[in-house]
Amino acid sequence: MQQPGPPRFCAVGESVELAPREPDPERASIYEWAVVDAPDGSAATAPEEAVWEFEPDQPGLYRLALEAPSGRFEQRVRAFPDVRRSASFDLERDRLPDHDPEEVSLMGPFNEHLFDREHPTLEDGVYSYELECQPGTHRYGYIAGEDFENAVWEELEVPGPGKPRVFLEGPEKAVDGSETTVTADATPGTDSEYDATDLAVEFYVDDRDELTDDDLEIDGHEARVLVTDLEEPVRLHAVAVGERHSVADCVLVSPDGRVERRNDPPAWARDAVVYEIFVRSFTDEETFESLERRVPYLESLGVDCLWLTPVLESPTTHGYHITDYFDTASDLGTREEFESFVDRCHEHDIRVVFDLVINHTAREHAAFDMSGACVPGYEDWYVWEDLEETGVDADDLAPEIGSENPREEYAPPARTTPDGETEIAQYYFNWRGIPNVNYDSLAVRSFFLEVVDEWVDVVDGFRCDVAWGVPHGYWKEIYERVKSRDPEFLLLDETVPREPEYAESEFDVHYDTTLYYALRDVGNGDRPADAVLEAARAPRREGFPEWSLHMRYVENHDETRYLEECGPDAQRAAVTAVLTLPGVPMIYYGQERGATEYRQLMPWEGDGEATTFHRRLVAARHESSALSRGALVDLEYEANADTVVAYARESEHDDETVAVVLNFGPGSERVRVDRGLEPTDLVTGEDRNLERVDGGTALEVEDAAVLAVADDG
Known part of the structure; x- marks a missing residue:
């Protein structure tokens, strides 16, 4: 069925990608769009291509038609009024390292994180860049030259109402x-x-x-x-x-x-605790067989869901530069050995989530060589841009694809078209080794549907890398495709920054970057501890629907370790927050053993006390209906330091309420809460010294306290 999918909803000023489902690349010229009906004043016209980046110019309902090899289909797009407002993305000049003002650029969601495209003006020592933006929080980065690692990132709050x-x-x-x-x-x-x-x-x-x-x-x-x-x-x-x-x-x-x-996520995901493994650092042998031998350890932690970084063929240790989507990496083992590992996880009631990487391929992928050489049928597999539009200096280009050593130093990859034009393969950030594939190509769309079909029956879910780089319509197609085979299949997005639109029949669980940044800022002393509560409640403010779930974490394979950046005093509080707030908590391998390098070999001989603490936190969450599914409610508290925050989780099913008190600072703090508390800490199992005061309870908190609210409290 090549019908393009459900009705789509957007605002004027936004675009909607429309495309046939299950496309036939061999008959691309047969697909034809038409505008059947449009609001008064609209000048919308259909393109000649099969994939249409539709931009409504008037609010109202549009009726569009697609002629396809299998018939004629209609698709409606409802466009709402433009709500964008003018905003200025600013940065003081002296916040950037020594630099040439002519080489400063900025990036963010507004330009799809494309490097060296938007250049600010400099006046009175302040860089500025004007844009029309929707109300909400917008994250952006300023970069001096090509010094991406020292980019300065900021957030801009554009005032206005949130989404209903x-x-x-x-x-x-x-x-x-x-x-x-x-x-x-x-x-x-x-x-x-x-x-x-x-x-x-x-x-x-x-x-x-x-x-x-x-x-x-x-x-x-x-x-x-x-x-x-x-x-x-x-x-x-x-x-x-x-x-x-x-x-x-x-x-x-x-x-x-x-x-x-x-749209509801699988029921099992609401209670899940996720554990992420960087596959080539979890064991010394770095094979599926060695991973399989460690499954009992995962079970001992109490985790329910395992997320593996990519396991497909790749020239890199991290695996995100994929060269073969249909076989496992030869250094890790055979497909049969991978499936044996998955089976072993299932025997221990642990589901396995596979890292699906379909925004880009490795430069070493055969399709990229053919696209670079303009081989018929592959010319449009990747996004190629005119050299003059990219800001890249011709002297910095890699040798032409097809020549000797074309990938020297991973310089920007270039090709020469039959017309003699020089084009650059598009990539996000400074990721020159992973060019973006082109979803305007029916061949690309068909290829990655085959990839999805190849692995959907092997694993229990996909963590979707750079989900924000793949069109919404394509994710909707994948969502329906996998859910029709297994409604319990999980889809987890990596959208940075996060956007609520990905909850619309696309993903079950979303990266919670809002809480991640808040925990970092609190741990570094840059924000008071109550910022954690503000972040935990942010999904509603951000417009996420009621059914959405949010993966909460203190670190992952792309970030510095929390322990290294914020220290041990803050780490216990941050980890407790992740495991006691609503959402889907995630533990990154080694976090529980005192790891300080973000992709280091698992320190099996590491911090046993920290491991016990993580294990008990997971157990407390599983054993308490309030901690696993309870509502987040306010808890009145008093403390002398802004490193302290307190909140409660309240279960509707068994009248259980649990109070959580966190101290991100050094030493201990005396905290008074307005509820009576039971003395036994649900995590450590030890009794705390409590003092009943003024109708509440006072206690000393060094890092974290998790206590049941007394029946009379």
């Missing part, structure tokens, strides 16, 4: 009668002037299904669906609309009236 949220519900069992009702729970965004009842809710039947919008009876936040004549389930989408529009939700309405939610 919507959650669809309906009968879970068959209904009597000819119709069923789907109800939208709509909530306004932060700083919105709308109340929940004032929000509009728009419902749309999926263009792939047998019903139309005219078959719906809309009454405010409810949609009644006639099911009498339904032969197949239909998908119903909805967005909440205030000053801005929400991430869309979707349910499946069956002919018997049952309503099934489509």
Whole structure:
């Protein structure tokens, strides 16, 4: 089926990538788009290519049509008003190392993290760059010349209301009668002037299904669906609309009236503790067999889910430069040995998440050589840009692809087209060794669908590298593809910075960069400890929907170790925060053994006390319904230092409430909370000296205390 997918939602000023699903690269010229209907004043016209980067120019509903080898299909795009505001991305000149002002550039999501493209103006000692941005937090970096490692990163808060949220519900069992009702729970965004009842809710039947919008009876936040004549389930989408529009939700309405939610993560993920392994540093032998022998250790930690850095063929130790997507790396072992390792993990109730790298390939991949040589059928496999548009000096180019030693020093890769033009392969940041593939190519889209199919039945989930570099529409196709085979399959995104749109039928769990940066700042003494709570509650402010899960961590394979940067006083508090806040906690290998280098060999002889602490934290989370699934609630507290923060987790199922008190500073701090507490620490198992004062409890906290709230508290 080459239908392009569900209705899409955006604002004027944004673009939506539209493309046929399961494309036939051999018949690319047959695909043809057309504009069937558009809002008044729109000048939208269709391109001649099969993949369309559609940019609505007026708010309203667009009806588009795709002629494909298998038939004609419609796709709708609902565009909402432009909410962007003018913003200035500034930096004081003296914050950059010694540099030439003519060589300063900046990057961020606004230019897809492309190196040396946007150049600021310098006035009165301040660099500035003006942009139109949506309300929210925007992270950006200033770079002097090519000194990317010493880039200065900042955040800019653009004022304005946050996105509203919507959650669809309906009968879970068959209904009597000819119709069923789907109800939208709509909530306004932060700083919105709308109340929940004032929000509009728009419902749309999926263009792939047998019903139309005219078959719906809309009454405010409810949609009644006639099911009498339904032969197949239909998908119903909805967005909440205030000053801005929400991430869309979707349910499946069956002919018997049952309503099934489509965006919810697998149930097992809500209680999971993830452990990341850098595969070539976890054991001395660096093989799947040696990993398999360590599975009992993983079980002893209590982790439920294992995330492996890439295990496919690659010339690098980290594995993110992939040369063969259909076989395991020869130094790690055979595919059979990898599958044996996965089976062993399953025997110990540990799921395995595979690192899916489809934003780029290695420069050593055969397809890149052929694309660089303009071999027919491969010319458009990668994003090639005109030399003059990239800011790259011609003297810095790598030798032409196809010549001797074309990858010397990983200089920017270049090719000469049949027309004699010099082009540069696009790459993000300073990642010259991993050129970006081109999703305008039907061959690329078809190729990576085969990659997904190759591994989806082998592992339990994909952690998707550089997810922000791959089009939303393609992730939606992958989401439906893997979930149709296994609804329990997990999709974890790496989106930096994070964006709520990836929760719309694309990913189950999202990198929580907001909490990560807050924990670093608190640990370094740059922010007070209560910034942790602000970050933990940020997903709602950022517009993430209710069903989204967030992976919370203090370090990973791309970052310096928290222990090395922030010290042991802060680390215990930070790790406790990750394991006691809502979300999906992640432990990076070696973190529990006192590792100080981000990809070092696992220090098996390391800090046994820290390992015991991590093990007990994981156990406490699993044993407490409040810590695993409870709501985050405020806890009134007093302390003399801003290195202290306290909060509570409250379970709805068994009336359990747990108080967490953290001290990121050196020494101990006396903290008073307004609740009565039980003396036994749920992590250490030891009784603490508590003092009942003023209707609450006072205690000394060196790093972390996790205590049940007393029944009379």
